[in-house]
Amino acid sequence: MPELPEVETVARGLQATVAGRRILSVTLRKTDFIDDPAAIERELPGRHIVKIERFGKFMLLQLGNRMALAAPGAAIDEAAPVDVSEALLVHLGMTGHLAPHVPEQPLAKHTHVTFTLDDGRELRYTDPRRFGRMAYLTGAALTEELERFGADPLHVDAEEFARRVHASRARIKALLLDQGVLRGVGNIYADESLWKAKIHPAKTGARLTSAELEALRKELRKILLKAIELRGSSVSDFVDAGGIPGDYQQYHKVYGREGQSCPRCGAKIKRIIVAGRSSHFCLGCQPAPRARPSRKNTKPNRPRATSNR
DNA sequence: CTCGATCCCTGGACGC
DNA sequence: TGCGTCCAGGGATCGA
Numbered sequence: 573m574p575e576l577p578e579v580e581t582v583a584r585g586l587q588a589t590v591a592g593r594r595i596l597s598v599t600l601r602k603t604d605f606i607d608d609p610a611a612i613e614r615e616l617p618g619r620h621i622v623k624i625e626r627f628g629k630f631m632l633l634q635l636g637n638r639m640a641l642a643a644p645g646a647a648i649d650e651a652a653p654v655d656v657s658e659a660l661l662v663h664l665g666m667t668g669h670l671a672p673h674v675p676e677q678p679l680a681k682h683t684h685v686t687f688t689l690d691d692g693r694e695l696r697y698t699d700p701r702r703f704g705r706m707a708y709l710t711g712a713a714l715t716e717e718l719e720r721f722g723a724d725p726l727h728v729d730a731e732e733f734a735r736r737v738h739a740s741r742a743r744i745k746a747l748l749l750d751q752g753v754l755r756g757v758g759n760i761y762a763d764e765s766l767w768k769a770k771i772h773p774a775k776t777g778a779r780l781t782s783a784e785l786e787a788l789r790k791e792l793r794k795i796l797l798k799a800i801e802l803r804g805s806s807v808s809d810f811v812d813a814g815g816i817p818g819d820y821q822q823y824h825k826v827y828g829r830e831g832q833s834c835p836r837c838g839a840k841i842k843r844i845i846v847a848g849r850s851s852h853f854c855l856g857c858q859p860a861p862r863a864r865p866s867r868k869n870t871k872p873n874r875p876r877a878t879s880n881r
Numbered sequence: 882c883t884c885g886a887t888c889c890c891t892g893g894a895c896g897c
Numbered sequence: 898t899g900c901g902t903c904c905a906g907g908g909a910t911c912g913a
Contacts, residue, residue: 573906604889629907666906667891682891701890703907742883751908759906848885849906 574664575629576725576756577799578810578818582670583626585813586633586695590672594620594690602684605665605699607707615708616660616687628721628755631670633660658710661717665703671696671813721755725792728754733789737777744780744788745773746847757792760805760827763852765792767826767836773844773851775861798823826852 574582595616603609620636635658662670672693679686685697685706697706709717723732736753737744747753748762757765766773768791771784780788804810804818807828811817821828825835830843830852839856 663907665890665908699890700892701906703890705908740882746883749907 573666573758573760573807574668574804574810575758575761576626576796577761577802577820578804578812579629579631579664579756580626580800581804581812581818582664583624583631586624586631586670586672589813590621590689590693590695591624592620592622593693593695594618595687595695596690597688599686599688600684602682602702605684605702605704605706607705607709611708612660612685612706615658619658626756627661627718628724628751629663629758631662631664633662635659657714659708659714661705661707661709662697663705665699665701665705667701668697668699668704669811670698671815721751722753723755725754725757725789726796728789730786730789734782734785737788738780738782738785740777742777743774743846744771744777745849745851747777748792749847749849756796759849759851760807760824761792761795761799763827764825765795767852767854767858768795770857770859772858772860773846773853779861826854828852 595618598613598616600606600609600613606612616635621633622636623634625632625634662668664670672689672695675688675692675694680696680698682700682702683696683698684702687695689695697704707717722736728736737747740747740753742750744766745762748757748765749759763773765788769784769787771780771788799805799818799820802819802823803812803816805820805824806817807821826841829841832841833839834841834854834856837854837856839854841852842855843850843852845851
């Protein structure tokens, strides 16, 4: 399941293998995960893929503008100002793959999009469950889309992290998964970082101490960097753009380890549902938050203010 | 504001 | 071998 480290791994792979190539043609098969399929068919042929980078869990394929690329086969001038106001956004969802193939290679099942490149290879998008997403966006629409997302967890500083997390009464697990708070964190790295920081997933953001906030921010960053170094976690079928699985799953301390013992304290690892997602944590070193004061069982207190701030 | 429920979708695990 | 059932999960959406 591609989260930040996996998407980063794929993006780096694509940057190394298909950046600079020109898209000659586009073939669409299933399109229900594409925002505007017609726009992709119409606008992408002829474009250069200038650069591929990760944005949260998205891959951003920056496309060269038409004018600069009028001459077919013209070398890309690295120094030339790049028009980054046009991009293809690709979200891999749960099971998405985007990788170059030689045309002789048989089309994998669930290959929904093929971009034929100017060197004869095909950049193919495969996604059995179609939980992914693809969108061609330009100008204000692109800016607007990207602005919906929160801070990059690799770069967010203490102040901003605290501002985004501490102000909320949502549970920390929900906040970590909320792409509008932080972009790129998914279920695995949320659980792993909470374990490392010794924070229970159901603890409310507002109730985290400043020490916990900083521990969480730092551990999350360290874990993500280590996972990128190991080319991501391959728990189901994740492979990078070159078809190679990652190795970080070997370092998972709680994720997928329900019933086993905690490598830190030996207590049992439990799995509960928080924010609608399975959450793995240690019964010993991630103490449950104090039960929220129950409205039902409290005796009637002061009349509720009728004004709504 | 925050919550859970529901939907999307397919493959893999499991039980018989 | 082959079926049926359950489950996983990112994200959108909706009602509570």
